[in-house]
Amino acid sequence: MKRIDLSVIELCDENGEVTPLAVVFDGKEYGIDKVLSVTRHAPNEVACVSPMRYDCIVRGVKRTIYKDAHPSNKWFSVK
Secondary structure, eight states: OOEEEEEEEEEEOTTOOEEEEEEEETTEEEEEEEEEEEEEOOOTTOOOSSOEEEEEEETTEEEEEEEOOTTTOOEEEEO
């Protein structure tokens, strides 16, 4: 598995809850239609810091993205 770092447009509400709104990859923005689930789950064999897993629908296709915990807070996917 290979980690792919992403830029993500997110909303952080008054309670600190983060919702990804769009993924930016190779200069193109892909809107997230729906977040299906959010869990704390690390992908196998990928270096990461206790990430949150977001199962999403992106332009009609199910995709999984991850957000590292503090202090990194980086978004990524795996391939």
